[in-house]
Amino acid sequence: MxxxxxxxxxxxxxxxxASEKTxxxxxxxxxxxxxxxxxxxxxxxxxxxxxxxVKAGTPIFYEKQNDRVKFASPVSGExxxxxxxxxxxILEIRILADKEIRYEEFGAADSSAMSKEQVTDKLLDAGMxxxxxxxxxxxxxxxxxxxxxxxxxxxxxxxxxxxxxxxxQGQEREFQAGVNALSRLTKxxxxxxxxxxxxxxxxxxxxxxxxxxxFSGPHPAGNVSVQVHHTEPLNKGEVIxxxxxxxxxxxxxxxxxxxxxxxxxxxxxxxMINKPAYAEVMGGTNIKGLLAGQLKExxxxxxxxxVLTGRQVAEDGFLGFFSSQVCAxxxxxxxxxxxTEGWLSPGFNRFxxxxxxxxxxxxxxxxxxxxxxxxxxxxxxxxxxxxKVFPFDIYPMQLIKAVMANDIDKMESMGIYEVxxxxxxxxxxxxTSKIDIQKVIREGMESLRMxxx
Numbered sequence: 001m002x003x004x005x006x007x008x009x010x011x012x013x014x015x016x017x018a019s020e021k022t023x024x025x026x027x028x029x030x031x032x033x034x035x036x037x038x039x040x041x042x043x044x045x046x047x048x049x050x051x052x053x054v055k056a057g058t059p060i061f062y063e064k065q066n067d068r069v070k071f072a073s074p075v076s077g078e079x080x081x082x083x084x085x086x087x088x089x090i091l092e093i094r095i096l097a098d099k100e101i102r103y104e105e106f107g108a109a110d111s112s113a114m115s116k117e118q119v120t121d122k123l124l125d126a127g128m129x130x131x132x133x134x135x136x137x138x139x140x141x142x143x144x145x146x147x148x149x150x151x152x153x154x155x156x157x158x159x160x161x162x163x164x165x166x167x168x169q170g171q172e173r174e175f176q177a178g179v180n181a182l183s184r185l186t187k188x189x190x191x192x193x194x195x196x197x198x199x200x201x202x203x204x205x206x207x208x209x210x211x212x213x214x215f216s217g218p219h220p221a222g223n224v225s226v227q228v229h230h231t232e233p234l235n236k237g238e239v240i241x242x243x244x245x246x247x248x249x250x251x252x253x254x255x256x257x258x259x260x261x262x263x264x265x266x267x268x269x270x271x272m273i274n275k276p277a278y279a280e281v282m283g284g285t286n287i288k289g290l291l292a293g294q295l296k297e298x299x300x301x302x303x304x305x306x307v308l309t310g311r312q313v314a315e316d317g318f319l320g321f322f323s324s325q326v327c328a329x330x331x332x333x334x335x336x337x338x339x340t341e342g343w344l345s346p347g348f349n350r351f352x353x354x355x356x357x358x359x360x361x362x363x364x365x366x367x368x369x370x371x372x373x374x375x376x377x378x379x380x381x382x383x384x385x386x387x388k389v390f391p392f393d394i395y396p397m398q399l400i401k402a403v404m405a406n407d408i409d410k411m412e413s414m415g416i417y418e419v420x421x422x423x424x425x426x427x428x429x430x431x432t433s434k435i436d437i438q439k440v441i442r443e444g445m446e447s448l449r450m451x452x453x
Contacts, residue, residue: 031286
């Protein structure tokens with residue numbers, strides 16, 4: 001173990017509905033979708049038409065600015081629909097999946113005997129390069145650049161986040177093969193950051209070729225930006241690449257089998273799920289089929305991802321490209337009587353980041369929270385609450401205001417290159433002004449990226 005780091009600022013939000021450690025085996029999807037909106041900064045150019053037959057690994061679209069970066073179908077089948085939005089923006093490419101998947105063959109290979117260019121070409125040809133992203137900006141990595149380091153965040157600290165130790169069981173060989181391939185892509189280190197909760201018992205203990213660091217502390221300890229900030233901060237002009245464990249496994253499968261096998265294991269949880277558990281699914285799978293018979297009665301919000309940073313999806317929507325979790329919680333669209341559930345209630349079941357309610361005396365209490373903001377957008381005021389949950393040596397309020405003002409010099413001096421929108425999720429929770437801070441940061445970073453491009 002290279003080192004051990006403790007994160008002190010942050011907050012673990014304990015929710016009802018954690019997944020039991022049981023894995024439902026893979027069952028073939030009926031319809032899957034590839035969504036260009038899952039990739040920041042991508043302008044898609046289609047390579048297929050409706051009615052066309054594809055295999056798993058067949059390129060579906062490519063990035064307009066770099067036609068080598070292709071996005072492949074996770075299944076074989078027929079392209080049934082290309083869903084477009086305003087100004088004909090491509091939102092989804094839907095594919096009716098075959099019962100038995102047919103694969104494009106790219107050939108197995110030993111990455112240890114390959115150069116950076118050869119590994120890069122193999123990933124590009126298989127349409128798997130989008131699995132690798134870069135900081136700053138959380139965009140798809142530039143395949144022709146050299147990153148300072150490659151980061152693998154080996155755990156998820158978000159509310160109801162999946163336990164990677166359970167998800168990766170039996171896939172250690174694929175994970176190691178993925179690490180071996182990634183190590184050819186940088187002259188720096190491949191950093192594997194693990195959780196102290198699984199010290200000595202994790203599936204990562206025998207993984208070779210990585211620089212391990214053990215992290216402890218509350219969320220957002222599992223965020224890439226937090227880990228980079230506390231090991232070797234990112235300076236202006238530097239680039240790091242990052243990959244999450246399941247993407248490492250998928251990359252490893254390519255080199256072991258020569259195929260793009262896009263199955264992944266996800267946590268299905270939340271207070272509105274009847275039997276929270278884990279399931280093996282196809283990337284981009286249909287949510288309706290996945291949650292058949294699982295949702296409780298009532299008005300439910302289904303989220304692809306975690307409750308802090310995930311995206312709301314319709315019950316007939318599709319799993320996000322990078323999602324390792326589907327969460328269902330109550331929709332907070334009902335009125336609350338002020339004496340029983342409102343601000344004059346005793347508050348024994350009310351979650352609060354302050355000591356306004358007696359629930360703070362029960363630190364291990366789990367909460368059944370809904371989506372109600374318990375307020376509306378108001379003036380942006382200084383409270384000092386954000387600094388308590390923001391584990392960076394950065395002033396979050398001042399950085400947010402610099403982004404709102406589009407003051408690029410101020411944004412850079414305040415540390416914009418070190419953070420991502422997800423790092424402000426807890427700031428959003430404690431924000432008394434009810435501002436959509438993640439959206440503000442994401443739009444500000446995109447504006448900055450276009451400015452310096």
